[in-house]
Amino acid sequence: MGLSRVDKILDTDVFEPRADLVIEAVEDEFLVLDLKTNLYFGLNELGRVIWQALGTGRNFGEVVAEVCDNFEVDEAVARVDAAEFIGDLIGRGLVSKSVG
Amino acid sequence: MVERGNYTCFGLVVASDFALPFPRVSADAAVDLRLVSGTVREPGAGSELVHDVVDWVGGPRLEIFRLADGGVLIRYDVWRVLLDHENRQVVVERFVDGERAGQAEFELMIERLALPLYVLFGTKNTLGLHGSAVAFEGRAWVFIGESGAGKSTTAHALLAHGGRLLADDMSIVDVENRVVCSGSPSIRLWKNSEEVAGAVFDRRIHAQTTKRWFRMADEQAVAGAVELGGVIWLTPTDDAFEHGSWERCQGRAGLVAMLKQTFDFTRPEKAWMTARFQNANRLLKSVPMFQYRYRRSESGDPTHVDGLVARLRADFLDRPDRQV
Numbered sequence: 001m002g003l004s005r006v007d008k009i010l011d012t013d014v015f016e017p018r019a020d021l022v023i024e025a026v027e028d029e030f031l032v033l034d035l036k037t038n039l040y041f042g043l044n045e046l047g048r049v050i051w052q053a054l055g056t057g058r059n060f061g062e063v064v065a066e067v068c069d070n071f072e073v074d075e076a077v078a079r080v081d082a083a084e085f086i087g088d089l090i091g092r093g094l095v096s097k098s099v100g
Numbered sequence: 101m102v103e104r105g106n107y108t109c110f111g112l113v114v115a116s117d118f119a120l121p122f123p124r125v126s127a128d129a130a131v132d133l134r135l136v137s138g139t140v141r142e143p144g145a146g147s148e149l150v151h152d153v154v155d156w157v158g159g160p161r162l163e164i165f166r167l168a169d170g171g172v173l174i175r176y177d178v179w180r181v182l183l184d185h186e187n188r189q190v191v192v193e194r195f196v197d198g199e200r201a202g203q204a205e206f207e208l209m210i211e212r213l214a215l216p217l218y219v220l221f222g223t224k225n226t227l228g229l230h231g232s233a234v235a236f237e238g239r240a241w242v243f244i245g246e247s248g249a250g251k252s253t254t255a256h257a258l259l260a261h262g263g264r265l266l267a268d269d270m271s272i273v274d275v276e277n278r279v280v281c282s283g284s285p286s287i288r289l290w291k292n293s294e295e296v297a298g299a300v301f302d303r304r305i306h307a308q309t310t311k312r313w314f315r316m317a318d319e320q321a322v323a324g325a326v327e328l329g330g331v332i333w334l335t336p337t338d339d340a341f342e343h344g345s346w347e348r349c350q351g352r353a354g355l356v357a358m359l360k361q362t363f364d365f366t367r368p369e370k371a372w373m374t375a376r377f378q379n380a381n382r383l384l385k386s387v388p389m390f391q392y393r394y395r396r397s398e399s400g401d402p403t404h405v406d407g408l409v410a411r412l413r414a415d416f417l418d419r420p421d422r423q424v
Contacts, residue, residue: 022374024381027351033377035370040359040377042352 009083011061014098015054021094034094046071050085054095106131108323110215110272111281121207122284123318133218138191140180143173151365156308166369172221174213177201181214185222190214204303208313211284216270220363225276227379228363232287233266233280234258235322237417239329240280242271244361249334250402252288257402259298261409265321270363275379278328278386285321287314329416331389333357342393346411349389355381358389
């Protein structure tokens with residue numbers, strides 16, 4: 001189930017990428033291989049920044065701040081973009097909400 | 101038919117119990133691998149089926165198992181084949197009798213499956229690219245593309261420009277050393293026997309196709325590894341505007357394009373998936389990959405190859421300053 005609405009995510013929420021994913025940097029982007037399905041998907045620049053932030057254990061509020069630091073966007077826009085992206089990752093089963 | 105002899109194929113010196121359609125080498129040559137007739141057991145407990153396909157519509161089934169002891173078992177048509185890297189041997193058993201498969205099918209099975217898979221499973225950091233490779237002016241160029249993209253046709257046409265055949269159908273790249281390993285000196289073409297200059301002999305691949313397998317003369321092929329110059333993605337187009345376009349493939353799009361043309365199993369192990377993915381990325385970072393779009397000639401002649409050679413010369417071969 002994806003998270004499509006910003007108000008479902010709290011700033012303190014932490015989302016963990018699955019362990020069985022292989023990530024390769026290609027130029028300025030990432031390609032991620034899902035070892036469960038042998039399918040791969042690309043991350044654009046925004047996706048790369050969010051993915052890296054999630055991978056270092058940042059919470060949602062910190063992820064949004066990271067997006068604002070890297071792109072010239074308002075916090076409200078960054079919040080929507082980050083929520084949509086994370087929702088998509090959850091929908092694909094690539095990240096899950098950390099418990100506790 | 102049993103005929104002991106030493107042959108060279110896929111860069112290996114193979115001491116074989118069977119007659120093979122590959123170049124002979126001296127009986128004194130250091131042997132890398134023995135191809136022997138023997139009993140091959142069915143896959144037992146702990147074996148994992150990693151590949152399961154029907155070779156072509158109405159054709160034989162191909163199954164590949166990773167055995168519990170690390171060996172690899174191929175079950176194909178009337179044969180069982182054990183790839184035993186520990187003892188550097190390939191054991192072949194014909195487990196079904198009858199007329200269904202003969203010497204020609206056996207030789208194709210050894211060339212298409214047993215030997216390339218022996219190399220792929222046994223050598224670290226190798227990548228199998230669906231495509232043909234030619235050594236041209238000191239460097240190897242691998243032609244990849246969808247089925248019917250003209251990979252073999254291009255490779256064959258390059259022989260007339262002074263190229264030498266490295267591999268057809270499957271090109272094995274040693275990513276770490278950035279070289280293309282030689283395959284067998286054969287090529288598959290939609291041509292009649294008399295149309296292929298330099299072929300020693302030829303045969304139809306199987307009953308459902310008119311494509312033929314041509315064994316080229318030794319001097320038209322390379323038996324060793326050659327430094328890789330680049331990968332060329334052949335893309336036929338109907339758009340006259342695109343004809344002859346030559347575009348560097350990089351980044352995510354380049355890697356995705358390369359992965360699509362990389363040999364994979366239907367049920368791969370995680371270690372295999374990871375290695376394939378990472379090796380493709382390493383390869384893309386270490387050598388250039390280009391997409392070459394071309395219009396097929398109405399005659400079916402490989403007229404696009406002149407343009408391709410001109411591109412290679414302009415970008416690399418005539419520019420010693422250009423690092424490949």
